[in-house]
Amino acid sequence: MVAKAAPRNGATVEELTRRFGERVSTSPGVREHHGKDESYFPYAPPDAVVFAQSTEEVREIVKICARHKTPIIPYGTGTSLEGHILAIHGGICLDVSGMNKILRVNPEDLDVTVEAGVTRKTLNNHIKDTGLFFPIDPGADASLGGMASTRASGTNAVRYGTMRENVLGLTVVLADGRVIRTARRAKKSAAGYDLTRLFVGSEGTLCVITEVTLRLYGIPEQISSAVCPFPSVKAAIDTVIAIIQSGIPIARVELLGASLVEAVNKYSKLDHKVTPTLMFEFHGTKNYVAEQVAMVEAIAKENGGDNFRWAHTMEERNKLWQARHDAYFAGLQTRPGARAVSTDVCVPISRLAECIAETEADMRAASMPIHILGHVGDGNFHLIILIDPNDPKELHESHEINERLVNRALRLEGTCTGEHGVGMGKMDFLVAEHGDAISVMRALKKTLDPDNIMNPGKILRMN
């Protein structure tokens, strides 16, 4: 339960209420809902939530907050895994979910401009008659503004890249209320500093994203998906490494550890063999997909994976990928009452087998259940560490496991976060990863947000 009257930032809340009336809420329920995400971090509700409906309104809200030096936390769907939307320093949650208009589809240019609150599924539903789709798929039906702000990726990134590669331009509101457009619609440009990429991945700490222009792709003539069991995680990973090194443009290649296959079978009423498993997808012309499939089947066979189970119809395919997307929740159910600490390292593909082998030893030694899964084609994988939220020892152990994992990834020239972002939990790892470059990031933050009102306490410690 959240305390009823929030004394913090009262003047800001009053001024916002005078301007936005009922679209400002201080009700405990609304604040509580906006004070948690899908991470294990404890609730941290904002002092108020304001529901914006346009870039101009965001500008007004930011200006009011700036005047009072009140923190601003942008909120899309609340599906962050790193505490991005937690109001740990109080302040105003700026909910953009009502900014859900698809502003302009340009099928002939393969691009679309949406308001920040549009979710990826809404976008794909809207454009399906154009023969185009937006591939980035982090599992959750996240808002596209949120996906841009965390540099999200997911299952299709191995083929289509991440939000870094697929955002063409942004409209953002800066900490002082300036509204800027970062780029025009040309596919490439050498015109000045790349503000688009600076803001993609800035997690609300530099600006509020209000509009996103995205690249679209033609829906492939042929899409084929399959599941293949392997005798070991190593055999599966060796298969993935060989596929990537051969340059086969695989659209998806996902690993699920044996325990997670078991959980998914139960959760989604499936009967996959309980063993380390790869899920594949191939995109292309009919012939080209057939070529890719033949090459991948040959590679898998060499590694003991010879029992491909194909999803032929769209319905079968959807079922397969729904099971993949439900894996996080399926995993969570294997320990009733648990919360998940999710790790997110990413390493060069040549170091992936080594990284996972060492990690498996750590998993075996742990006192709680841990599942492994990941976007292994990119060298990115997650542990789902299931902890009892009321047991500080378990939280501590999970942090130690994560810390060892991150240090391992850094030693192998990888990163502490492939796609979830830094948020609250990885600020120290970021320092370990970037060294002196952190001072540059801090300087940029200070320049664009001198009063540290934009999502403070995320990415960088500013004191």
Added chain:
Amino acid sequence: MVAKAAPRNGATVEELTRRFGERVSTSPGVREHHGKDESYFPYAPPDAVVFAQSTEEVREIVKICARHKTPIIPYGTGTSLEGHILAIHGGICLDVSGMNKILRVNPEDLDVTVEAGVTRKTLNNHIKDTGLFFPIDPGADASLGGMASTRASGTNAVRYGTMRENVLGLTVVLADGRVIRTARRAKKSAAGYDLTRLFVGSEGTLCVITEVTLRLYGIPEQISSAVCPFPSVKAAIDTVIAIIQSGIPIARVELLGASLVEAVNKYSKLDHKVTPTLMFEFHGTKNYVAEQVAMVEAIAKENGGDNFRWAHTMEERNKLWQARHDAYFAGLQTRPGARAVSTDVCVPISRLAECIAETEADMRAASMPIHILGHVGDGNFHLIILIDPNDPKELHESHEINERLVNRALRLEGTCTGEHGVGMGKMDFLVAEHGDAISVMRALKKTLDPDNIMNPGKILRMN
């Protein structure tokens, strides 16, 4: 001729000379060589040239210059088309061409780390036995540091992207001598602000790039190239638009206007039909290339392009693309003694036909010869405006043509520069293109280079 003794920045030159001895040159010949690029801008030699051999030396040089607030102009191969390396405010030219070591090839991760002075051809020669190649190809055999700093692209960008997509990380020296590495080798990362992309395209105004980590690609099993004449530029462009909109992953698709085909025929002793022409390249497996070729031939035929001339052997292919890369010089020869003003707009593909049609009218009305060519698959094309360098009226007319072209491109949601960068000539266009976002770029520049010593007078006016 350059004046012999440079009184400017004498103390800096002295200090550099004490430290680097003969690797600091104030000889008129060396300074003159470093005071011009391939643009039409007048010579602007630096006060001295220092030849650096390591990141550590660059750091020392920058620190010395910073102490004296002396401008620093990084120099790779001098192939800029926008005056990037001209010492318009005097200062020290920091020549990194001696930093030409290929530091580390990781074939299994499809990446390579090179010193900034390594050229793209040197890299490709070095790695050819690995079965990999680096695709970005701006024509000139530019240094990879220079290509990163101007966000270069070229003929292969339609398939492989630009330096924006293909730089994995940089080592840079900042204005205060700090050395930072912007990213590790993981293929993707959500770890903090994207400093890599901030520095790619910053044209030496934020840092000196000393090392570049790049993505590599497998040399395709099959590469096929062809030349196809069209009845008009419009017919050629309509073909390109249809190809891009169909999602065919064409590796190259280049337009040459009729006058340039004639020039190329003469320069490279070829016999192509003198008419607007597309040059194509296809990459993939044997079967997949055959599929792509069939689709493209069908599209071209609908637009009156049915006379594909194929380059089957590697020798024929090289000859074809050498002719393309020589087109700039071939064009230059059509007016002896002329210098070229090169334009560089890029528009969304759906607006390309309109943009080129209006531009052709302008070309016909001009008083000097103008050639058209371009990377039309990206919506990017160039005019080569041949002016008499001694006739200010012609320079003025060429600027008016370029200004109309840029305004046209901006009206069509494009950019003033697709790949050459801003340099000296497009600073006002940059303001027109970005509006308030310029103030953000200025703030970033001020933060990272408070004394404006990093390549001053390029990209942004700082006063």
